[in-house]
Amino acid sequence: MPIHVIAADFLVTMNADNAVIENGAVAIDGDRIADVGRLDDVKSRHPASTIRRLPNRLIMPGLVNAHLHSGVLRGTAEGLPVWDWLRMFIDPMHRVLQPRDAEAAAWLCYAESVLSGTTTVVDMWRHMEGAGRAARQIGNRTVMVPYVGEHPDYDYFDHLDDTERLLETWHGKADGRVEVWVGLEHAFYSTEAGHERAISLAKKFKTGFHTHSNEAEVELAEMQRRYGCRSIQALEKLGLLDADRTLLAHCVWLDDSEIELMAKRGVAVAHNPASNMKLASGYAPVDRLRAAGVAVGIGTDGEKENNNLDMFEEMKFASLLTKFARLDAAALDSWDVMRMATIEGARAIGKDHEIGSLEVGKKADLIAVRTDTPRMTPLFGGTGGNLHHNLVHAVRGGDVDITMIDGRIVVESGELKTASMADLIAEVHAVVPGLFDRRSKWLAQNDKGAISPIGQVG
Numbered sequence: 001m002p003i004h005v006i007a008a009d010f011l012v013t014m015n016a017d018n019a020v021i022e023n024g025a026v027a028i029d030g031d032r033i034a035d036v037g038r039l040d041d042v043k044s045r046h047p048a049s050t051i052r053r054l055p056n057r058l059i060m061p062g063l064v065n066a067h068l069h070s071g072v073l074r075g076t077a078e079g080l081p082v083w084d085w086l087r088m089f090i091d092p093m094h095r096v097l098q099p100r101d102a103e104a105a106a107w108l109c110y111a112e113s114v115l116s117g118t119t120t121v122v123d124m125w126r127h128m129e130g131a132g133r134a135a136r137q138i139g140n141r142t143v144m145v146p147y148v149g150e151h152p153d154y155d156y157f158d159h160l161d162d163t164e165r166l167l168e169t170w171h172g173k174a175d176g177r178v179e180v181w182v183g184l185e186h187a188f189y190s191t192e193a194g195h196e197r198a199i200s201l202a203k204k205f206k207t208g209f210h211t212h213s214n215e216a217e218v219e220l221a222e223m224q225r226r227y228g229c230r231s232i233q234a235l236e237k238l239g240l241l242d243a244d245r246t247l248l249a250h251c252v253w254l255d256d257s258e259i260e261l262m263a264k265r266g267v268a269v270a271h272n273p274a275s276n277m278k279l280a281s282g283y284a285p286v287d288r289l290r291a292a293g294v295a296v297g298i299g300t301d302g303e304k305e306n307n308n309l310d311m312f313e314e315m316k317f318a319s320l321l322t323k324f325a326r327l328d329a330a331a332l333d334s335w336d337v338m339r340m341a342t343i344e345g346a347r348a349i350g351k352d353h354e355i356g357s358l359e360v361g362k363k364a365d366l367i368a369v370r371t372d373t374p375r376m377t378p379l380f381g382g383t384g385g386n387l388h389h390n391l392v393h394a395v396r397g398g399d400v401d402i403t404m405i406d407g408r409i410v411v412e413s414g415e416l417k418t419a420s421m422a423d424l425i426a427e428v429h430a431v432v433p434g435l436f437d438r439r440s441k442w443l444a445q446n447d448k449g450a451i452s453p454i455g456q457v458g
């Protein structure tokens with residue numbers, strides 16, 4: 001296969017030095033990066049290659065969304081704190097969700113992701129064969145984590161049987177772009193037998209474990225009541241930190257002993273600033289986690305708690321929330337935020353040897369961002385330049401011009417090339433009335449979901 005060279009005004013490599021190469025180029029051989037450097041140098045090293053020059057663009061690694069739920073509840077689940085929100089809006093939706101609804105949601109969310117520059121998602125969702133089909137066709141990389149409840153009171157979620165089936169049928173598929181991890185919605189949505197099976201499955205398939213943790217104070221109190229300790233210590237006691245890789249979403253309410261334990265056990269975190277603000281959960285101490293050596297990626301969380309999947313916007317939230325919480329305008333520098341959304345997110349999911357930076361030998365997952373926009377003006381590269389600040393604080397996902405994954409262009413001129421956006425939107429509109437109707441009926445028959453999950457499980 002011939003080598004293709006793609007070149008732009010700036011190449012933001014996100015390598016160990018955060019090197020930015022002016023008039024930079026990436027040589028692509030199949031699905032991998034064969035060379036990175038100044039265009040002149042790359043050209044001379046690959047004289048037979050085809051060259052595509054992108055004027056008024058910068059090229060950077062595709063973004064890693066470390067925690068997402070596909071979904072179709074956007075704008076319909078507002079104004080409640082997290083546990084009431086789960087009880088009133090989300091868990092009743094899970095009770096009535098059907099595979100066709102779930103698949104429509106995954107297509108929509110993966111399309112939204114690649115259009116805004118995200119090339120890898122960690123998606124905790126339901127009936128995920130449909131999500132596998134969506135990723136295979138749209139072309140994104142996805143870590144599929146079934147939303148599992150393994151307890152009689154939470155039997156309306158997926159089950160570990162579904163996870164095992166998905167591991168057998170989808171793990172490593174779509175040219176390796178689809179991975180399957182083991183997940184639990186929450187540790188206490190499962191019995192201890194479920195915890196054991198979850199981790200033995202993760203070990204058997206040498207894959208990761210993902211759950212929500214330390215999101216709200218009410219959850220901490222419940223974990224304390226059940227297990228007599230802080231949440232992270234409880235996860236350790238229950239064996240839930242024993243998989244090859246562990247990724248915890250939120251991690252808002254952490255004490256020093258938990259941060260120390262997470263660093264010691266190599267536990268990674270998905271930081272969800274928009275969701276943590278919108279559901280009034282609190283501020284995750286990402287600065288302290290990173291200082292302790294914990295890998296911290298950034299995740300949008302779902303369409304229902306964000307309400308979009310724009311990782312550029314999420315980078316801005318990550319930056320501003322830390323500055324605001326610490327009352328320190330210098331906290332969490334823009335390069336740090338960029339790293340969290342790229343190489344550190346890749347490390348959080350154990351894929352930093354494959355993705356997250358533009359370096360020779362890695363997968364050709366990259367995006368081209370427009371620089372001829374008001375949001376990018378003025379633009380200065382080099383030491384002391386403003387390029388990284390613009391990317392974190394000014395750029396929006398809609399400024400992404402090209403998204404390439406595995407060397408294949410899935411978005412060109414800001415348009416999805418691998419599926420019909422109009423068809424995906426029409427399918428969502430076709431399924432949501434039924435989903436909402438079934439949920440309303442369930443709520444009407446069940447006292448508006450007034451039974452709190454907290455305190456109901458032994």
Ligand SMILES: [Zn+2]
Pocket residue numbers: 067068069212249301302
């Ligand atoms: Zn979540």
